[in-house]
Amino acid sequence: MTFVPGVWNDIVLQEAPSLRDVGPFPAQDVFFGAPRSEAAFGGARGLAQGPAFKAEERQRIEELIKAQLVENAWEFSSSAASAIADVGLGDYHKVVDSQDHGKLLSKLGRVLSKQAVDEIKQMSFFDYARDAFGPYYLSDEEDLGHEQICFRVARPNKREDVGSLHRDVWFWDHFGFPVPDGVSRVKAWVPVCGESNEAGLLLAPGSHRQPGGFRTETINGKLTFSPEIDPQTVDLQRFRGSPGDPIMFNYGVLHVGSLTRGEISRVSFEITFMFRSEYA
Numbered sequence: 215m216t217f218v219p220g221v222w223n224d225i226v227l228q229e230a231p232s233l234r235d236v237g238p239f240p241a242q243d244v245f246f247g248a249p250r251s252e253a254a255f256g257g258a259r260g261l262a263q264g265p266a267f268k269a270e271e272r273q274r275i276e277e278l279i280k281a282q283l284v285e286n287a288w289e290f291s292s293s294a295a296s297a298i299a300d301v302g303l304g305d306y307h308k309v310v311d312s313q314d315h316g317k318l319l320s321k322l323g324r325v326l327s328k329q330a331v332d333e334i335k336q337m338s339f340f341d342y343a344r345d346a347f348g349p350y351y352l353s354d355e356e357d358l359g360h361e362q363i364c365f366r367v368a369r370p371n372k373r374e375d376v377g378s379l380h381r382d383v384w385f386w387d388h389f390g391f392p393v394p395d396g397v398s399r400v401k402a403w404v405p406v407c408g409e410s411n412e413a414g415l416l417l418a419p420g421s422h423r424q425p426g427g428f429r430t431e432t433i434n435g436k437l438t439f440s441p442e443i444d445p446q447t448v449d450l451q452r453f454r455g456s457p458g459d460p461i462m463f464n465y466g467v468l469h470v471g472s473l474t475r476g477e478i479s480r481v482s483f484e485i486t487f488m489f490r491s492e493y494a
């Protein structure tokens with residue numbers, strides 16, 4: 215019998231307990247006493263919340279993402295561009311139809327400009343990151359020519375706006391993105407707007423230390439990763455940070471976005487810190 219994924223077994227739709235006791239941690243504690251390395255980040259659970267972006271910083275990031283969406287929309291529709299410009303980002307889904315949504319949020323359309331990245335890197339969280347990781351840069355695995363900040367918009371009740379359970383390391387392995395010798399990676403994911411307390415990222419604490427590779431398949435023309443282990447056996451917990459609260463996680467931690475519920479589009483961004491590994 216062929217296994218057919220359905221609503222009843224879709225982990226993205228399931229309730230998950232809240233992730234607790236993940237910080238915010240002081241910068242010097244994010245490797246839990248071990249030398250800085252990709253494997254040691256976040257200790258046994260592989261997770262560490264960072265200090266929140268200031269209210270005005272979060273607001274500015276929201277403006278920069280909205281400006282990028284408006285600019286993307288100008289490529290194909292001036293009316294879509296002005297409709298997006300006229301609403302708050304949380305109401306994005308009220309003015310954008312599914313066809314335009316796909317065009318607005320292509321992989322490249324979700325990457326902020328170098329200018330926006332340079333501005334965001336001046337914000338307080340990045341001082342903390344320098345203390346935590348030492349000198350670092352943000353990844354550019356697709357080789358766009360500048361450090362990447364990639365954003366995502368998950369509209370209410372749209373299953374197609376969230377992905378499938380994965381470890382970030384799988385993307386690099388699958389596409390053969392090079393990791394320079396002696397360099398470690400850590401992901402940071404930050405909700406920008408959406409319902410407070412429904413940040414929408416599901417993570418499996420400790421899963422970076424559990425075995426389990428991946429398969430790939432193409433669903434509706436889109437490359438999809440799926441774990442070799444049964445997703446139903448993975449202990450997913452929901453990060454309930456407010457907009458502006460960063461959660462950092464080990465590159466091997468299993469995670470997936472959750473379905474946005476309620477009436478507000480959820481917007482988030484993510485970055486990969488690249489830093490020098492220390493050897494004891």
Ligand SMILES: [Fe+2]
Pocket residue numbers: 380381382469
């Ligand atoms: Fe991911």
